[in-house]
Structure formats: C-alpha cells, structure tokens
Amino acid sequence: xxxxxxAPSHATVLPNGWEMVxxxxxxxxxxxxxxxxxxxxxxxxxxxxxxxxxxxxxxxGALPVINRxxxxxxxxxxxxxxxxxxxxQSSTDVRLSLQYALALRSIAPCRRARFTAxxxxxxxxxxxxxxRSTTNQSTSMGS
Amino acid sequence: MSPSSDAKTTPKITAQVVAKVAHLARLDLTExxxxxxxxxxxxxxxxxxxxxxxxxxxxTPMAQPFPIKNVYREDVVVPGLDRQExxxxxxxxxxxxxxxxxxxxxxx
Amino acid sequence: xxxxxxxxxxxxxxxxxxxxxxxxxxxxxxxxxxxxxTEIHAFNHIMAESARANAASIDADLKAGNDRGPLAxxxxxxxxxxxxxxxxxxxxxxxxxxxxxxxxxTVVTRLQQAGAVIVGKTNLDEFAMGSSTENSAFGPTxxxxxxxxxxxxxxxxxxxxxxxxxxxxxxxxxxxxxxxxxAAASLGSDTGGSIRQPAALCGVVGxxxxxxxxxxxxxVAFASSLDQIGPFTHTVADAALLMEVIGGxxxxxxxxLDQPVPSLxxxxxxxxxxxxxxRLADMPDGCEPEVLARLxxxxxxxxxxxxxxxxxxxxxxxxxxxxxxxxxxxxxSSNLARYDGVRYGLRVESADLISxxxxxxAAGFGAEVKRRIMLGTYALSAGYYDAYYxxxxxxxxxxxxxxxxxxxxxxxxxxxxSPTVAFPIGExxxxxxxxxxxxxxxxxxxxxxxxxxxxxxxxxxxxxSMPVGVQILAPALGEPTMFRVAAELERxx
Numbered sequence: 001x002x003x004x005x006x007a008p009s010h011a012t013v014l015p016n017g018w019e020m021v022x023x024x025x026x027x028x029x030x031x032x033x034x035x036x037x038x039x040x041x042x043x044x045x046x047x048x049x050x051x052x053x054x055x056x057x058x059x060x061g062a063l064p065v066i067n068r069x070x071x072x073x074x075x076x077x078x079x080x081x082x083x084x085x086x087x088x089q090s091s092t093d094v095r096l097s098l099q100y101a102l103a104l105r106s107i108a109p110c111r112r113a114r115f116t117a118x119x120x121x122x123x124x125x126x127x128x129x130x131x132r133s134t135t136n137q138s139t140s141m142g143s
Numbered sequence: 144m145s146p147s148s149d150a151k152t153t154p155k156i157t158a159q160v161v162a163k164v165a166h167l168a169r170l171d172l173t174e175x176x177x178x179x180x181x182x183x184x185x186x187x188x189x190x191x192x193x194x195x196x197x198x199x200x201x202x203t204p205m206a207q208p209f210p211i212k213n214v215y216r217e218d219v220v221v222p223g224l225d226r227q228e229x230x231x232x233x234x235x236x237x238x239x240x241x242x243x244x245x246x247x248x249x250x251x
Numbered sequence: 252x253x254x255x256x257x258x259x260x261x262x263x264x265x266x267x268x269x270x271x272x273x274x275x276x277x278x279x280x281x282x283x284x285x286x287x288x289t290e291i292h293a294f295n296h297i298m299a300e301s302a303r304a305n306a307a308s309i310d311a312d313l314k315a316g317n318d319r320g321p322l323a324x325x326x327x328x329x330x331x332x333x334x335x336x337x338x339x340x341x342x343x344x345x346x347x348x349x350x351x352x353x354x355x356x357t358v359v360t361r362l363q364q365a366g367a368v369i370v371g372k373t374n375l376d377e378f379a380m381g382s383s384t385e386n387s388a389f390g391p392t393x394x395x396x397x398x399x400x401x402x403x404x405x406x407x408x409x410x411x412x413x414x415x416x417x418x419x420x421x422x423x424x425x426x427x428x429x430x431x432x433x434a435a436a437s438l439g440s441d442t443g444g445s446i447r448q449p450a451a452l453c454g455v456v457g458x459x460x461x462x463x464x465x466x467x468x469x470x471v472a473f474a475s476s477l478d479q480i481g482p483f484t485h486t487v488a489d490a491a492l493l494m495e496v497i498g499g500x501x502x503x504x505x506x507x508l509d510q511p512v513p514s515l516x517x518x519x520x521x522x523x524x525x526x527x528x529x530r531l532a533d534m535p536d537g538c539e540p541e542v543l544a545r546l547x548x549x550x551x552x553x554x555x556x557x558x559x560x561x562x563x564x565x566x567x568x569x570x571x572x573x574x575x576x577x578x579x580x581x582x583x584s585s586n587l588a589r590y591d592g593v594r595y596g597l598r599v600e601s602a603d604l605i606s607x608x609x610x611x612x613a614a615g616f617g618a619e620v621k622r623r624i625m626l627g628t629y630a631l632s633a634g635y636y637d638a639y640y641x642x643x644x645x646x647x648x649x650x651x652x653x654x655x656x657x658x659x660x661x662x663x664x665x666x667x668x669s670p671t672v673a674f675p676i677g678e679x680x681x682x683x684x685x686x687x688x689x690x691x692x693x694x695x696x697x698x699x700x701x702x703x704x705x706x707x708x709x710x711x712x713x714x715x716s717m718p719v720g721v722q723i724l725a726p727a728l729g730e731p732t733m734f735r736v737a738a739e740l741e742r743x744x
Contacts, residue, residue, distance in 0.1 A: 033219065033220055034216075034218050034219065034221075039216060039219065039220060039221035039223075040220070040223045041220050048239050049226050049240060049241075051223060052224050052226065052229065053223035054353075054469075056223075057594055058589045058594065059334075059352065059353075059354070059594075059595065060334065060340070060342070060347065060350075060472075060595075061333075061334045061354075061467075061469040061472065062468075063468050063503060063505065064505075065215070065216040065502070065503065065504075065505045066215055066216065067218050068215035068216060068217055068218060069218035070218070164628050164629045165625065167628050168584060168612075168628040169588075169605070169608040169612055170612050170616070170621055170625070172613065172621070176621070180621070183683060184622070184626060186682075186684065187576065187626065187683070187684060188639075190573070190684060191576065191577060191639070193569070193570060193573055194570055194574070194642050194643070194646055195642075197570065197645075197649070199645040199649075202645040202648050203645070203648055204641060204644035204648065205644055205648040206476060206644055207700075208462040208463070208476060208651075208699065208700020208727070209462065209508075209700055211505070211506060214505035214506075224354065228353040229353050229594075232352075232595055233594055233595055234592055234593075234595070234596070234598035235598065241594050243593055243604055244600070244601055244603050244604055244606075244607055245603055245604065246603060246604040246605070247603045247604070247605075249603065249604065
C-alpha cells in the first residue's frame with residue numbers, strides 16, 4: 001500500500017491514484033429481553049436448552065410471532081445510520097433483507113420460521129482514479 | 144437444473160431431476176421409488192400444465208388469504224418449556240442436549 | 252334425521268340439569284368404542300383413564316355448584332395432528348410414532364377450559380395428506396355406516412368417531428369417531444376439504460371456518476396458508492356451539508383474526524327468506540347422479556323456505572386443483588423439513604448428520620407424504636419457481652376474484668361436498684390423481700380463505716343408502732349466513 005521507507009500516514013495517497021474503500025459488515029445483536037420469534041429469554045450464557053419453547057425447538061405445531069421491540073430497534077438503527085426505511089409493498093414477501101442501498105423494509109408478518117437478514121454496507125472496491133478529489137462513497141456514519 | 148423463468152409451458156421432469164430434488168428434500172429414495180416417483184410426478188405435472196392456458200400476466204400472486212399486516216408480540220418473557228420434558232421425548236438426549244452424529248463439514 | 256345418539260347441546264343440558272352425569276355419558280361412549288372400535292379403527296390413542304378422571308372431577312365440581320363451562324362433560328375426540336401435552340400425537344406417521352408433545356394446542360386448552368372430556372386422538376391420512384384415511388401409517392379407518400368403504404380423509408377418524416351409525420341409518424370419522432358415536436363431537440383439520448369431505452361421507456356436519464377464525468397454534472402444520480381446525484358434530488346447533496368455544500383471536504397465532512367469533516347459536520332460527528343461493532351454472536364432470544339429485548333437492552328445500560336461486564359462474568374452478576396441488580405441497584415441503592430425527596420423533600442412526608436426515612425421513616414418511624414433499628420441493632426450486640408455484644399463486648388470486656364477483660349476486664353458494672358417496676377401500680389408491688379429484692368442490696374455499704360447511708342431506712339412491720353431503724360456501728366471515736342455511740337444510744332433511 002505505501003512505501004516501506006516511511007510510516008503510513010492518514011493522508012496516504014495510494015500509488016497510481018488508487019482509492020481504498022472499505023466496507024464493514026457488522027452483525028449487531030439487538031438488545032431485547034426475548035428472542036426474535038419466541039418469547040423465551042434472549043440471554044447469553046445460560047445452560048443449553050433452558051430458554052426454549054415450541055418455536056425455538058421447531059416443534060410440530062409451533063407458530064412464530066415477531067418481537068415488536070426487535071423491529072423497533074432495527075428501524076431505529078437504520079434511521080440512525082441515515083438509511084431509507086421503506087414500507088413493504090405487499091404482504092406476500094415475508095423475508096426481511098437489507099439490501100445494498102440499506103433500504104429497510106418494514107416487517108410484514110413472517111408466517112414461516114425462516115428469517116434472513118443480510119447486511120452489506122458498501123461494496124469493497126478499488127477504483128482507478130485519475131486526478132479527482134476523494135468523494136465519500138459510503139453512507140455517512142452517525143448524523 | 145435448467146432455469147426456466149417466464150416459461151410458456153411447464154418443463155419436463157427427468158429421473159436425474161427427481162434424484163436432485165430428493166437430495167434437496169433430504170429424502171433417501173430407493174431406485175424403485177425414484178422410478179415410480181418420476182412416472183407419477185411426470186403424470187401430475189402433465190395434468191397441472193392446464194394452467195399454462197391462462198393469461199396470468201396482469202394477475203398479482205396471492206400467498207396468503209388475507210393481507211394481515213404487522214402482527215407483533217410484546218418483548219415480555221413468557222415461561223417456556225421444561226427441558227427435561229422436552230428431552231424425555233427426544234431421540235438421543237445427552238447432558239441436557241440433543242446428541243447428533245458429526246456433520247463432517249457438509250452444509251445441512 | 253334419526254339418531255340414537257344425543258347431541259352436544261342435549262348432553263350439556265342433561266348434565267347441567269342433573270338428569271345424568273359426565274361419568275355416565277362418558278361410559279356410554281366408551282362402551283360404544285369397546286364394541287366397534289376394533290372394526291372401525293377411528294382412534295390412534297384412546298384416553299379412557301384420563302377421560303374418566305376428568306369426568307369425575309367435572310361431576311364433583313358441578314355437584315359443588317361450580318360451573319365447568321359450556322361443554323361440561325361432553326366427550327370429544329381430537330384429530331391426531333393436534334398437540335396434546337403428554338399424550339401421543341403422531342399425525343398417523345411413523346416419524347412421530349409415540350411422540351408426546353410438551354405443550355397443548357390452543358384449541359385443546361379452550362376445550363378443556365370449557366369442560367370437554369377428551370376421549371382420544373383420531374386416525375388421519377398421514378400428516379393430513381389424503382382424502383380417505385388410507386394413507387395412515389397405522390392402518391385405515393372404516394366408514395361406520397359400511398365398513399367396506401372409506402370414511403373420507405384426511406380427518407376420517409374424527410368423522411367416524413361421531414357418526415350416528417347403525418344398520419341402514421343415516422347421519423348422525425375425526426368423522427368416523429363422531430359417526431360411530433364414540434364421541435359426541437370431534438375436531439378435525441381442513442386444508443383442501445379434510446373436514447367437509449369425511450363429514451359428507453360419514454353423514455355428519457363438518458365445518459371449515461374462515462381462515463384465521465380458529466387458532467392453528469399446536470396444529471401440526473401441513474400448508475400454513477390453507478389449514479384450519481373445525482368441528483364434526485351430529486347437528487348444526489352443536490357445530491355452532493363448538494365454533495363459539497374453539498374460535499376467536501389467539502395472540503400465539505399471528506394469522507388468527509383479531510376479532511371474536513360471530514354469534515352463531517343465536518342466528519340458527521332466522522331462516523333463509525330473501526337469501527340468494529348461488530348455483531354453479533357449469534358443474535364439473537365426475538359427479539355421481541345420486542349426489543346431484545340430493546343437491547337439487549337441497550335447492551328445492553331452500554326455495555320452498557323463501558330463498559331465491561341464482562346461477563353463478565366460477566370460471567377458474569377447474570384450475571383450482573392444479574393451484575392447490577402446487578401450493579399445498581410447496582408449503583408442506585417447508586413445514587415438514589423439521590422432521591429430521593434431531594429433536595423429536597423417529598431417528599435412524601447414521602455415521603453423519605446428512606445421512607441421518609435422509610435415512611430418517613425415508614423410513615419415517617409414507618409414500619403420499621414423500622410424493623407431496625417431492626412435488627413441493629420441485630415447485631419451489633430455483634428455475635422452476637415461476638413456472639409452477641408462482642403461477643399457482645396467481646391462479647389463487649383468480650379464484651378469489653371469481654368468488655368476489657359471484658358474491659355480488661348471491662349470499663352463499665351450494666355445491667355437492669364430494670362428487671361421490673363413500674367409495675370402497677382400495678378403489679382410488681392406485682393413481683394419486685384419482686384421489687385428488689375427490690377435493691374438487693372443497694379446495695377453492697381453502698385457496699380463498701373463506702368459510703364452508705357440509706351438511707348431511709339424505710342418502711344416495713343407488714349406493715346402498717350411503718349419506719350425501721351438501722356443501723354451503725360463504726365469503727370470509729360469512730359464518731352466520733352459512734349456519735342459517737345449514738339449519739334450514741337440517742330442518743328439511
């Protein structure tokens with residue numbers, strides 16, 4: 001990245017005008033009392049299989065109901081990171097997924113116990129830049 | 144398997160496809176079952192090809208009977224199940240856990 | 252309708268009035284079970300001991316002047332796909348043989364709180380997949396009215412347990428249990444007709460409520476957007492009472508409707524004057540003439556009672572079977588993915604995890620279940636989703652639109668429940684598609700999420716007096732109208 005002879009500085013310019021863009025994929029556990037789909041305690045470090053109910057065990061007949069607080073916190077985080085929160089256009093799509101542009105769909109009821117959340121802040125990329133000022137390609141952090 | 148989004152007619156099913164589907168469904172089928180399944184599924188899918196006649200371009204899909212929205216549960220702990228009762232009805236309980244054979248690195 | 256059996260309403264009245272006791276009523280039912288259960292096989296598990304203890308406790312409470320609820324002392328059977336804590340719940344599958352749930356389904360709790368005495372778990376087609384109860388891993392249930400015939404499915408045991416069967420008799424397994432008088436009422440589940448069809452074949456009343464009216468918590472899921480629990484009874488009034496007890500919002504089921512059950516018992520006497528009864532202008536092929544004859548008679552009876560008959564069309568009706576047999580197996584393939592030998596049920600020990608899954612599921616599931624899982628997995632798989640499942644969801648929209656249009660000009664629709672009366676055991680098992688055609692009139696309601704019920708209306712002229720059921724279809728939340736029509740047909744039958 002930099003010449004071996006000098007210590008790297010924060011204002012380092014990469015050789016040949018390369019600009020480094022770093023993306024952070026961050027998994028944040030939401031601070032709720034109960035789990036996402038189950039009213040069992042969300043508590044790290046307890047004995048195995050002690051915070052269980054039909055939903056966590058996937059028992060026959062179990063039905064998940066989503067935790068309101070988890071949805072609130074997720075939306076709050078999205079807003080804090082200056083993301084767009086979109087209402088879901090239809091109740092047929094029950095998957096929650098955070099897309100590249102960090103649009104957060106509001107939660108339609110999840111009928112199945114499957115829930116995927118993928119977060120990608122920005123693509124890590126290296127660009128060949130010819131004499132132009134560095135622009136902030138990533139979303140602003142904290143506002 | 145060959146993709147066929149927007150298919151005008153429903154694709155044909157082969158023994159190879161059936162074997163692949165059985166693997167996806169985690170069902171160990173015998174050779175005889177695979178052969179019978181291929182015949183029966185082919186017959187069914189032929190019959191189900193009747194919906195190809197319909198013009199569905201302007202129709203929105205309906206996965207649920209009613210558009211219920213935003214049904215939540217409050218973030219309050221509710222007493223769960225007794226671990227012993229659960230494990231008593233498990234195939235291989237051990238030390239408060241469900242014992243399983245090793246996965247050997249395979250994705251499950 | 253003649254019956255040697257007493258209705259739920261009458262049992263409740265007699266017990267409350269001190270004319271009999273819960274224990275006596277229970278013993279009568281257990282005696283019938285003793286006499287004919289070996290022949291009929293309505294039950295997977297009979298709960299005689301706990302039922303007796305329960306009945307005794309109810310009698311003690313009533314004697315002390317305490318109210319034990321609107322169903323105090325009524326013997327009720329439950330389809331064996333509803334979780335009963337500590338009691339085997341097998342779904343008639345080897346993969347759950349002997350499994351005892353650590354929790355009760357919501358409907359079970361509601362029945363218990365209402366004072367019902369649960370007598371047993373009834374036989375079904377494995378995982379509710381079938382129309383004859385011949386797909387049970389534990390042997391078929393026989394129709395109490397003619398034991399060479401099927402009781403229907405998948406809730407055959409529940410229908411048979413209730414039916415008021417005696418030689419040459421008419422109505423009165425979960426239909427057989429009711430049909431044979433093993434229980435005064437029973438619960439079944441209906442995904443494509445699995446309450447209504449066995450009710451018709453066993454000559455009892457069977458109701459599929461509006462989707463969401465009865466909680467599915469604790470019902471072992473087959474197809475989550477189609478399943479509903481409902482009652483089998485001898486009489487329409489009994490069905491109304493059962494609905495009022497088991498129905499209503501459940502916070503544990505996020506698809507349950509956020510409103511109470513509409514008043515049903517109170518509307519039963521209101522008649523059908525001025526109602527518009529829809530009749531299909533285009534009847535699908537394959538209906539036996541004796542069934543159509545009874546349907547005509549039903550229309551005549553309603554007309555005589557002051558209703559008008561309106562011809563309606565459901566253009567997408569013929570595509571419903573396809574839509575259902577793509578949507579339901581797709582949902583089932585997802586719901587049945589949990590049966591892997593890890594936490595409950597059968598396990599076939601293997602060297603590694605994936606092999607254990609494959610071997611366990613191969614050994615534990617029967618042929619029809621495997622077939623539907625395969626069909627569903629295929630329909631959902633990458634590359635085929637749009638061609639099958641995606642299209643099926645659109646056909647579902649079409650039938651919902653058709654119903655909406657039809658209900659502009661009528662209040663309810665009348666059809667046969669089943670194209671045939673109860674057929675001989677083994678007649679339709681060689682080709683799965685033949686069996687699927689049994690559900691042609693019942694499936695559309697599940698796809699749309701509407702309400703429907705089957706009411707016994709006489710017997711077939713040719714088939715040795717086997718019962719014929721007439722189906723009343725109503726729009727979502729149309730139960731009050733539907734029950735009024737049912738009560739009228741019951742008066743006329």
